[in-house]
Amino acid sequence: MLRDALAEVWRPTAYVDSMAAEHYRTRSEPALRRFYEREVSTLSRAADFEVGFTLELDPRDGAEPVRFTGFIDRIDRLPDGSIEIIDYKTGRPKTQYQVDSDEQLTAYALTVREGAVRDPDTGERLPRASRLTLYFTETDQAISTTRTDEELDAYRDKVLALAARIRSGHFAATPTSSRCRSCDYRRICPSRWGEVRTKASTGCGS
Numbered sequence: 372m373l374r375d376a377l378a379e380v381w382r383p384t385a386y387v388d389s390m391a392a393e394h395y396r397t398r399s400e401p402a403l404r405r406f407y408e409r410e411v412s413t414l415s416r417a418a419d420f421e422v423g424f425t426l427e428l429d430p431r432d433g434a435e436p437v438r439f440t441g442f443i444d445r446i447d448r449l450p451d452g453s454i455e456i457i458d459y460k461t462g463r464p465k466t467q468y469q470v471d472s473d474e475q476l477t478a479y480a481l482t483v484r485e486g487a488v489r490d491p492d493t494g495e496r497l498p499r500a501s502r503l504t505l506y507f508t509e510t511d512q513a514i515s516t517t518r519t520d521e522e523l524d525a526y527r528d529k530v531l532a533l534a535a536r537i538r539s540g541h542f543a544a545t546p547t548s549s550r551c552r553s554c555d556y557r558r559i560c561p562s563r564w565g566e567v568r569t570k571a572s573t574g575c576g577s
């Protein structure tokens with residue numbers, strides 16, 4: 372069934388060239404097998420899949436709520452009654468350090484804590500997530516982390532500050548070496564990393 376599903380959506384032209392397409396096609400087969408085996412063995416504890424949500428954050432300044440939408444790949448029930456949030460990833464696994472600071476997982480944990488996700492069986496608010504996991508399908512690696520209330524509060528404040536900037540029309544570029552290196556607009560962007568510094572050091576303002 373998984374093979375058929377993949378064949379149905381497979382678009383070789385979505386890749387840079389036919390070699391790249393073949394490379395990913397070859398990697399998909401073992402990844403699908405591992406995914407299937409892991410899913411079957413843990414299916415009994417799954418509470419829900421592909422859970423859509425809209426989280427409303429109150430800016431507390433009289434402005435409209437900030438709405439945050441997304442989908443959580445999978446939510447599991449743990450034996451102690453708490454829940455685990457799981458997000459599936461392709462590609463190279465992240466380090467524990469990167470997972471500990473992964474903002475997507477933080478957003479999901481905040482969403483559940485704020486009651487924006489309901490239990491599919493009872494309709495009640497889900498309990499907070501005691502475990503957050505990124506599951507890397509190609510290497511069959513699950514890396515878990517947690518978030519404290521303080522970390523979730525800090526993330527909520529960060530999102531609200533970002534939304535306030537967007538609403539005020541403040542879109543100043545924030546170049547960094549790593550961000551600009553992989554940006555599609557780096558050839559034409561006047562704010563790209565290195566550009567401003569070079570002009571400043573040469574005195575060139577054009």
Ligand code: SF4
Nearest residue numbers: 546551554557560563
């Ligand atoms: S190249 Fe420009 S648009 Fe791209 S990340 Fe850097 S500053 Fe942003």
